[in-house]
Amino acid sequence: MESGRQYQVDLGNLMAYNSFHSFPSLPSSREELVKTCLQEGSKLVQAIADGVFNLPSAEDPDGPLVKLPPPSTKLPREKPLPKPKPPTKWEKFAEKKGIKKRKKDKVVWDEQTGTWKRRYGYDRVNDDKDVPIIEAKMSDEPGEDPFAKRLDDKKKRVEKQDKNRLQNLKQAAKVGALPSHVKLAATALPITGTQVPSKKFTKDELGNVAGIVATSTASGGKFDKKLPGEKPAKKQGKHRKFLPVVEGSGTGSQEKEQMDKVLNKLISKHSHEILNVDKAINMYNVKKEKKTKYRKNHEAKSSSTSSKLRPKKNINKKTAKKGSASSKKGKAL
Amino acid sequence: MLKIKTPKNARVKRALEKRAPKLVETGKKTLILQGTKTSSTLNAVLTEIYHLKKGGAVRFTRKNDNIRPFESGGETSLEFFSLKTDCSLFVYGSHSKKRPDNLVIGRTYDHHIYDLVEVGVENFKSMDSFTYDKKLAPRVGSKPFIAFIGEGFESVDQLKHLKEVLLDLFRGEVVENLNLAGVDRAYVCTALSSNRVLLTHCALRLKKSGTLVPRMELVEVGPSMDLVVRRHRLPNEGLRKEAMKTAKDQPKKKVKNVSKDAIEGKIGKIYIPDQKIGEMALPNKAKGVKRERREAKQKIADERTSKKQKEDAE
Numbered sequence: 001m002e003s004g005r006q007y008q009v010d011l012g013n014l015m016a017y018n019s020f021h022s023f024p025s026l027p028s029s030r031e032e033l034v035k036t037c038l039q040e041g042s043k044l045v046q047a048i049a050d051g052v053f054n055l056p057s058a059e060d061p062d063g064p065l066v067k068l069p070p071p072s073t074k075l076p077r078e079k080p081l082p083k084p085k086p087p088t089k090w091e092k093f094a095e096k097k098g099i100k101k102r103k104k105d106k107v108v109w110d111e112q113t114g115t116w117k118r119r120y121g122y123d124r125v126n127d128d129k130d131v132p133i134i135e136a137k138m139s140d141e142p143g144e145d146p147f148a149k150r151l152d153d154k155k156k157r158v159e160k161q162d163k164n165r166l167q168n169l170k171q172a173a174k175v176g177a178l179p180s181h182v183k184l185a186a187t188a189l190p191i192t193g194t195q196v197p198s199k200k201f202t203k204d205e206l207g208n209v210a211g212i213v214a215t216s217t218a219s220g221g222k223f224d225k226k227l228p229g230e231k232p233a234k235k236q237g238k239h240r241k242f243l244p245v246v247e248g249s250g251t252g253s254q255e256k257e258q259m260d261k262v263l264n265k266l267i268s269k270h271s272h273e274i275l276n277v278d279k280a281i282n283m284y285n286v287k288k289e290k291k292t293k294y295r296k297n298h299e300a301k302s303s304s305t306s307s308k309l310r311p312k313k314n315i316n317k318k319t320a321k322k323g324s325a326s327s328k329k330g331k332a333l
Numbered sequence: 334m335l336k337i338k339t340p341k342n343a344r345v346k347r348a349l350e351k352r353a354p355k356l357v358e359t360g361k362k363t364l365i366l367q368g369t370k371t372s373s374t375l376n377a378v379l380t381e382i383y384h385l386k387k388g389g390a391v392r393f394t395r396k397n398d399n400i401r402p403f404e405s406g407g408e409t410s411l412e413f414f415s416l417k418t419d420c421s422l423f424v425y426g427s428h429s430k431k432r433p434d435n436l437v438i439g440r441t442y443d444h445h446i447y448d449l450v451e452v453g454v455e456n457f458k459s460m461d462s463f464t465y466d467k468k469l470a471p472r473v474g475s476k477p478f479i480a481f482i483g484e485g486f487e488s489v490d491q492l493k494h495l496k497e498v499l500l501d502l503f504r505g506e507v508v509e510n511l512n513l514a515g516v517d518r519a520y521v522c523t524a525l526s527s528n529r530v531l532l533t534h535c536a537l538r539l540k541k542s543g544t545l546v547p548r549m550e551l552v553e554v555g556p557s558m559d560l561v562v563r564r565h566r567l568p569n570e571g572l573r574k575e576a577m578k579t580a581k582d583q584p585k586k587k588v589k590n591v592s593k594d595a596i597e598g599k600i601g602k603i604y605i606p607d608q609k610i611g612e613m614a615l616p617n618k619a620k621g622v623k624r625e626r627r628e629a630k631q632k633i634a635d636e637r638t639s640k641k642q643k644e645d646a647e
Binding site for chain 2: 012013014015016017018019020021022023026030033034037038040041042044045046048049050052053054057060062063064065066067068070071073074075076077078079080081082165166169170180181182183184185186254
């Protein structure tokens with residue numbers, strides 16, 4: 001117990017130091033020396049263990065867990081302390097004006113489709129593709145495509161944001177507080193002259209080709225002899241996946257959904273073909289022509305045939321046509 | 334013009350974030366390498382240090398002809414390696430007539446050399462030369478006990494420096510929670526004279542003592558060696574001050590799904606995923622299914638018989 005007090009124990013590093021021991025004369029043999037060292041060492045280790053095993057412990061299936069105090073021996077860091085990120089231009093402005101961040105919902109009610117949709121990203125609300133009509137305003141310039149303008153505006157906004165972001169990152173880089181995953185790199189210099197950088201095949205491309213070759217036998221590469229150390233081909237055939245038969249509680253029938261999707265796609269793709277205007281006009285014209293022709297023929301033959309035969313249109317038509325055709329032939333001959 | 338370059342996938346981003354400066358640092362990694370000429374003892378020393386540090390060490394096995402840590406201009410290559418491998422401790426072995434079995438242990442700060450200690454290795458005994466009960470063999474990556482013995486570590490300048498470096502080299506990661514079942518190794522460093530230190534690696538045998546604290550017994554498992562201090566270079570004062578900075582306030586870990594309410598107190602949210610009944614595989618031989626089929630058959634058979642009976646009656 002007496003000796004325990006004179007050791008310096010650092011529980012955070014599990015380190016103990018005996019600053020009083022010294023060899024008056026080194027023992028003659030190596031074994032003796034090591035033995036005395038180990039004896040002294042075990043005393044120190046015991047001192048550490050006294051500290052550690054007396055700490056309050058929590059039971060764990062792997063063994064008792066002990067919470068260690070922070071180390072008292074100070075050792076240097078390996079990297080400088082991270083610097084705080086300087087505020088962006090907007091953050092400065094917002095602070096000056098007292099603008100506070102508000103939380104927005106991730107999903108928004110879409111009135112056009114009557115569903116909840118994401119605010120941003122895939123399948124988002126008010127997507128350019130989904131806006132069929134843009135109402136005219138007094139400020140609209142005549143002869144301008146509002147849809148194209150919408151796209152253009154969006155592009156400009158994105159460009160502006162990119163510019164702002166770069167500016168803010170430059171400011172952060174000046175202080176040395178660039179986020180660890182961001183690098184500011186000089187854009188590539190233009191290649192002078194007619195030199196074109198030679199194209200190299202990437203590992204992925206080669207792998208893809210090798211995979212296709214390996215599976216292009218009759219058996220799909222199943223019975224091919226493998227070289228020692230050869231890995232299985234990367235491109236394997238497609239596996240059929242079957243949809244569940246029973247409906248789930250949350251999502252509804254997946255099969256139905258899938259079919260709906262396909263049908264919707266088909267219909268939307270061919271929606272302009274459902275009423276083929278050209279064809280319709282053609283048909284209309286042809287019918288009109290026929291009618292006029294028929295009328296002409298009818299008028300010509302009405303003198304010979306009685307009006308009583310009118311209901312038998314078809315017979316008349318045929319005979320009329322045949323007659324005309326034969327007459328034409330006759331003329332040609 | 335500048336371009337913003339960000340990693341293309343999350344794996345790279347994670348790797349970069351791992352290397353970035355942190356408020357509270359995780360363990361330092363050690364780079365173990367050698368110069369143009371080494372001796373067999375030195376090779377053994379380097380590999381055994383690598384084995385001791387496994388999990389937190391990188392071993393280079395090729396010759397390096399332009400590393401001379403103490404000379405100006407001889408550290409560029411070393412600093413580059415430190416940057417590439419993200420190691421901030423290094424052990425460099427070299428062997429020459431002037432300094433046989435030479436070991437340079439050093440640390441880096443921000444991938445520049447921070448301090449250096451040069452020691453000669455003598456009386457080296459490898460792990461293989463020790464015989465002991467293999468059940469006691471320390472496990473890879475366990476947190477060691479470290480014991481320093483001798484007043485030299487306080488009074489002599491170079492030994493004081495060596496003590497700090499050895500502690501940094503062997504202590505491993507700073508942990509908050511220690512599993513007492515995993516306590517199985519100790520390093521014992523004894524100052525024999527003003528420039529000589531005996532370093533041994535021991536396993537711990539925990540014996541019952543009747544109290545809460547078990548009786549510790551040291552079993553030497555090697556390696557063991559004498560380190561004779563040759564040259565050393567302390568960090569300059571400004572750099573030391575900067576490197577010793579610590580974060581004032583520890584970053585708080587965000588606790589998810591736990592909120593506090595004035596009336597109800599602590600509230601936890603539990604999310605239960607949707608039961609995917611549709612994807613559940615039905616066993617083919619379910620008894621229920623069988624019974625249904627059987628009953629259906631029975632029904633058909635019953636109807637037939639009843640129809641026949643009717644026909645017969647007519």
